[in-house]
Amino acid sequence: MAKNKQKEKLVSTSTSQPADYHIPVLLHETITALNIDPGGIYVDATFGGGGHAAAILKALGANGRLVAFDQDADAARNIPENDDRVLFVPQNFRHLKRFLRLHGISQVDGVLADLGVSSHQFDEAERGFSIRFNAAMDMRMDQRQPVTAFDILQTYTEQQLHKLFEQYGEVTNARTLARTITEARGRVSLKTIDAFKNVLRPVVKGNPNKYFAQVFQALRIEVNQELEALKELLEQAKEVVRPGGRIAIITFHSLEDRLVKQFFREGSFEEKEENPFVQEYREKIFKLITRKPVTAGDAELKINTRSRSAKLRVAERI
Template sequence: MSEKEIIRAEGYHVPVLLHESIEALVTNPDGIYLDCTFGGGGHSRHILEQLSPKGHLFSFDRDPDALANCSIKDDRFTFVRSNFRHLLHFMDYYGIEQVDGILADLGLSSHHLDDESRGFSFRFDAPLDMRMNSCGGKTAAQLIADSTQEELGAILANYGELKGSYRIATLLKRASDGGKLQTIQDLLTTVAPVIPERDKKSLAKLFQGLRIAVNDEIGALQQLLTDGTQLLRPEGRFVIITYHSLEDRPVKNFFRSGNISGERVTDHFGVPLTHISPLHSKPILPSAEEETRNPRSRSAKLRIGVKG
């Protein structure tokens, strides 16, 4: 990557575990690879550096900002403006039957957290949006309005892992039904009796729970694992970076047991019914140097799965 490209990519999102992930991913320079989360393009640019003239990279991102930020001009590169959950459809469209590797850097980019208008952070007042694709789908405000109190409580309990989730849901529904829940500040004011603004950890969990539900992140991850397994050629690799247990647990379970629940399913001979095996027993973590350089990398875990 040139110095200008590095500055451009890191201004949007600092790639996490960059060298470790690309070293694990690119096993065949002539191969076909997928970057499921283009973001600022840091991983994609590094993948292209490892490919031969015969190789090709397809990069997915549903965020219009990612497309606007994309400056890669390379015949070996195709940008797909879509959620990665649709990778089978698009690979069929492009006539691709198998790929050599699939990379996914899950979670929010630095761009999402630092963009004051998107509603992903409680640091800024903004519309209560939280959509990764700002051109379609329900906003967080609409999700709250359309959910029952019980459904909203379950979202906050399961995706935010929040204590008192049903009490918080009651406050949110009351404010939403009264037309008083349209902005981030409205949200903070509404939940203040349970989560004061100084309780940053609980606020982060609240925002995480709503964001995951708005974007159906766990459903998309499950579909990526299932459809990606079908698309990978033998010895092809999943390389997935997660940032919290709700992302990491399904990936770990899928690599070990073939399903996100972790239930061990075997055939009549006791052989596990899984097509993917973990390359390492434990995840790869950022170095101390990377954590110092990029504090947002501290919770990252890299897992590698190989198709048998």
């Protein structure tokens, strides 16, 4: 019942979080690029620690509104206190259109999504996101979801694991890694991070920390269906963002960035076939505001190392 209450009403509760819960990346660049209308409606699709949301609210006037999505229950603790302009939706942003309509909103003036895992999530050992701690192989952003990283390691075939680590982690010896896991899981428990890393040590290529990070990234993407969710968000943005409104996406690895770049340019995820004898007309859906991705400057890199892999792309709905 409490969950439904949180979903259905304008938010008026809050608890304080540590100042270092999460440092928002490319904050100034993102807010500037959104070109915020003080009376507009904006969506922060990845509310997290609320850093980007706070900057949007600062730019909004009394009649502006912010709809904040986040599937991680911890994010609800960061909702600003007594601000009736904020509506918090405790759901994955892949349900953007559905929950906007549920609250009587058909179109918005802008959408922001920061696709990185928050510093808070990495620092919460029990969540299983970080290779620094020993914890359960979990990696779920939304604890209501049933499938964990352990479930994937235990049930996927060797072929499925090979494809997973090759595509989502760009692991150089993905085939060997997949075989190692399937051979080990019948005799060794893979329930914890340390146990999993111990199984992998004989096949680690190059820098161990980098190798484990690639493996964990692949598992996290699969557990949370991150690329599928991103595609759904972008497709819905075509209908949800009104003409003249903008969508800003911050990515942290090439898989996400390629999807965003393709969609902003073509309005779809279908690769365009080059045929000199056929002239295919495709209606333009977005105007590129950033021809090249915006990256962090030296000043930001010094205070937030996490920003080094961040890329911001912004487009305007035509």
